[in-house]
Amino acid sequence: MEDGDQVIKKFMYMNRKAPYGTIYALESLEVVLIAAAFDQDVSLVFADDGVYQLMKNQNTEEIGMKNFSPTYSALGDYDIKKIYIEKESLDERGLSLDDLQDLKYEDEDDDWAEKDSIHLVSREELAEVIDQQDVVFSF
Amino acid sequence: LVKFGILVNEGPYTHQASDSAYEFAKAAIEKGHEIFRVFFYHDGVNNGTSLAVPPQDDRHIPNRWSELAKEHSVDLVLCVAAAQRRGILDEDEAKRNGKTSNNVAEGFRISGLGQLIEAGIQADRMVVFGD
Numbered sequence: 001m002e003d004g005d006q007v008i009k010k011f012m013y014m015n016r017k018a019p020y021g022t023i024y025a026l027e028s029l030e031v032v033l034i035a036a037a038f039d040q041d042v043s044l045v046f047a048d049d050g051v052y053q054l055m056k057n058q059n060t061e062e063i064g065m066k067n068f069s070p071t072y073s074a075l076g077d078y079d080i081k082k083i084y085i086e087k088e089s090l091d092e093r094g095l096s097l098d099d100l101q102d103l104k105y106e107d108e109d110d111d112w113a114e115k116d117s118i119h120l121v122s123r124e125e126l127a128e129v130i131d132q133q134d135v136v137f138s139f
Numbered sequence: 140l141v142k143f144g145i146l147v148n149e150g151p152y153t154h155q156a157s158d159s160a161y162e163f164a165k166a167a168i169e170k171g172h173e174i175f176r177v178f179f180y181h182d183g184v185n186n187g188t189s190l191a192v193p194p195q196d197d198r199h200i201p202n203r204w205s206e207l208a209k210e211h212s213v214d215l216v217l218c219v220a221a222a223q224r225r226g227i228l229d230e231d232e233a234k235r236n237g238k239t240s241n242n243v244a245e246g247f248r249i250s251g252l253g254q255l256i257e258a259g260i261q262a263d264r265m266v267v268f269g270d
Contacts, residue, residue, distance in 0.1 A: 009259065027180065034256065038253070038257075040256070040260065136267070137265070
């Protein structure tokens with residue numbers, strides 16, 4: 001956990017709510033973008049209705065709200081490359097990974113090769129990942 | 140003994156989260172633990188309004204936080220972005236945005252989201268109150 005003087009902790013941001021209808025998803029994304037500046041070990045989770053946050057082709061024109069979904073594709077540039085999607089949450093909603101944005105990052109240790117940020121995990125596997133965290137923020 | 144960080148994600152009265160967070164903080168302090176910071180986000184920033192006037196026979200949630208801050212020097216931080224959206228402004232923010240009044244209750248201060256991340260780094264345990 002110690003890296004010289006700097007403490008590096010495992011931070012998890014758990015997104016469990018639909019993107020619109022409440023402000024949680026938008027404000028959670030604001031936390032994640034700020035957190036990226038702190039050089040911590042960051043993971044994002046999308047579970048329950050939170051999986052809708054990553055849906056492709058979102059259009060908010062008729063609800064008068066800003067469509068902030070394009071921001072997720074920039075997460076790789078913020079060095080956020082561990083994104084866990086809970087499989088059961090997709091299944092329960094009749095969704096698959098094909099319905100979601102394809103999030104990538106460039107691996108600086110591998111000649112900037114483009115790699116997948118998204119890890120599809122079962123509920124059981126997700127519990128293990130959560131267990132490994134130091135700090136879990138749930139939004 | 141444990142150094143706690145607390146995140147409050149819900150507003151007062153509508154949701155029990157801020158009551159639970161308050162009771163938790165108070166109990167932790169009574170047992171000798173330290174509260175590094177309480178950070179208020181989402182509608183949680185409404186816990187820090189100085190303009191709440193609840194009925195006499197009900198608890199006064201913002202005042203209760205202010206007293207906790209006064210008695211035990213607990214750092215109560217309202218997220219600036221969340222607060223501005225919801226009309227919670229301190230004197231500086233009011234001036235900067237051309238508003239004629241401000242409404243941050245005693246013992247609270249307004250600051251950025253970095254304060255939440257810092258609490259996560261510094262605290263032994265981060266406890267989140269909300270849905």
